[in-house]
Amino acid sequence: MQSYDDVITSKGFLSDLKALNKTIAQSLTKAGLPVIINGNVCYSDKDEDFNKGTLSSLMEPKRKALVAMAQRSRCFVEVGIAGGHAVLLALHANPDLKAIGIDLAVQAKPSWPRVDIFVPAATEWLLKRFPDRFSFVKQDAIDGLREVASAPAFGPVDMIHLDGGKLNRMDELAAIWPALAERGYLMQGDYKNGNVRASTRAMIQCGLAREVPEEDLPPMRHRTFKVVEIGPSVLAQSVRxxxxxxxxxxxxxxxxxxxxxxxxxxxxxxxxxxxxxxxxxxxxxxxxxxxxxxxxxxxxxxxxxxxxxxxxxxxxxxxxxxxxxxxxxxxxxxxxxxxxxxxxxxxxxxxxxxxxxxxxxxxxxxxxxxxxxxxxxxxxxxxxxxxxxxxxxxxxxxxxxxxxxxxxxxxxxxxxxxxxxxxxxxxxxxxxxxxxxxxxxxxxxxxxxxxxxxxxxx
The missing domain is CATH 3.40.50.10320 (LmbE-like)
Known part of the structure; x- marks a missing residue:
């Protein structure tokens, strides 16, 4: 199992990161827009010309947690794929991992970066780069998760990153639950948000999730995210x-x-x-x-x-x-x-x-x-x-x-x-x-x- 540093500095990851960033930047430039995207595991939110900068130090704890999750998983589903950087990092962390991205790719608010431009460009690049390991569902979170659950393309889901809307995380977990492996990981993005924190507490209270034992793992909680274990076996073991x-x-x-x-x-x-x-x-x-x-x-x-x-x-x-x-x-x-x-x-x-x-x-x-x-x-x-x-x-x-x-x-x-x-x-x-x-x-x-x-x- 590679270390985090080995993954993040590998020639393969850095080469793909450069190519993905170039694709995103070109799509925005061609549309006459500044090169700005949503914040993600690699870059700060609305960081203009992100492709010319370095990886965000603030997001390093999340990158480390994501790599550790990916190396222990087989099927990764991400809601709010944005520029595809989390998927790219996860696929490089584990060559056996397969990933599904879900994103509506609609600019819901004028203040948002132009997801309608760069999300399609990023997902098209990922599909060409990883034709047998990546698929994309252009839906809102709940409908997309239900679609994945109805026909899991890559088998049981054991790794999830919810990083889209903040109000319906419990409903999102409910939508994907039928497709879950017996045990897996859920990363709650935007954990500083009160609704996200409340939904995480509710998941734990209902036995749907539990804290992650941090033996041999990097910290699974930071102000920007929290990771919990989920799945039927977690639920089964929650009552004594x-x-x-x-x-x-x-x-x-x-x-x-x-x-x-x-x-x-x-x-x-x-x-x-x-x-x-x-x-x-x-x-x-x-x-x-x-x-x-x-x-x-x-x-x-x-x-x-x-x-x-x-x-x-x-x-x-x-x-x-x-x-x-x-x-x-x-x-x-x-x-x-x-x-x-x-x-x-x-x-x-x-x-x-x-x-x-x-x-x-x-x-x-x-x-x-x-x-x-x-x-x-x-x-x-x-x-x-x-x-x-x-x-x-x-x-x-x-x-x-x-x-x-x-x-x-x-x-x-x-x-x-x-x-x-x-x-x-x-x-x-x-x-x-x-x-x-x-x-x-x-x-x-x-x-x-x-x-x-x-x-x-x-």
Missing amino acids: LQDFRGKRVLLCTAHQDDELLFAGGLLSKIARKAQVHVTCFFRPMKGRADSDTRIAAMQRLCAEVGVSCTQYPFAVEAPYRRLRRYIAQDDTDGAAPVSLLRPLESHGLYPTLLETAISTLRLYEPDIVITHNPVGEYGHLEHIFLHRTMMEAARRANITTLLTFGAGQEHRAGLSVTYDTRRKKRLFKHYRPQWDGLKMYDFALDPERFVREPLFPT
Whole structure:
């Protein structure tokens, strides 16, 4: 691995830097404009005739951080590519790195340098110089990131530089999240801006990001930037069992027995350490052998464990359309991605269910919410329905920590909870003899898993 000094003084980088700067300068001169561009990792903002000057000493910490990130990454996405200097430096720091630049290339304010002139010139030069390692998306930040996420040209993204607008950084992270590698780096440009600082704090609070361990790395923070680690593995590792101590925990289930099947062991472990409330949204289905006993069974179980509970009166049955007209899966094992045949918002129960979920979250003000997962554990449509509802409710209520049951999503990392299986087994007595989950579900006494979902506040 080359040192920063080796990269920045290499003949290859200096030759390409000179050629890129010449291209930018010629494009501006040809348009009858002064040679001025936005500030970047190499030059100060609006530094006239930057191409005749030296690299900015103020930006050296950012250049060092960028080189360190690039040398540990495979796919780099930059929002606000401007003159392309960060991409050029990153590609020279790591010959295996590939990069995608996103820029609208529109002069939004008269005071801005003429990005509409020099951005196209710079990106055209980069495309010719690195035809197999660079691509360009001429879009605004969010639409461009969504385009990249929908079809990642160079594989999972593990390095991001957000250096465009300052108001929507959380939305930008949300747009690229589906394309992220398990772990990567996010460099927040313009870190001295209050909105950028606030968005970084929110990312960390929501578990989407964490501070970068600085072992063997240059400083990852300066007044001009901050680097954090991001990705699904970062999110998965952000919750530990000890984090439940002293917290308000709200467990939201579709049916009576779900609290036992998916979280009975966890409830037993945290009941004395946290303030726990169980909320069941759907009443028992009519015509079952245990239709008249399930609510009382849940209440007895919660009382024995030492948590409070509430039963809501909703039911996903007539006069509403069947959920299978709204939700579909590609297979029947519960692990396939879910697709919507119709917007869930058009389901007759959804508006009431959503408002109730939001009101419940605002009433209990939980630190941690636990509910069903995106695939409904084993493909249960009502579980999926409640999951989608709770996710939207959590966003609207500004919940930062939402966990889903791990059953059916074993491919995702999460919190694994071991417990006294004998105690959980005894809890099934409350539902017997009408219902025996131990015989029906082979996972009933497995270690319980909980996966933290990415929440991007609205």
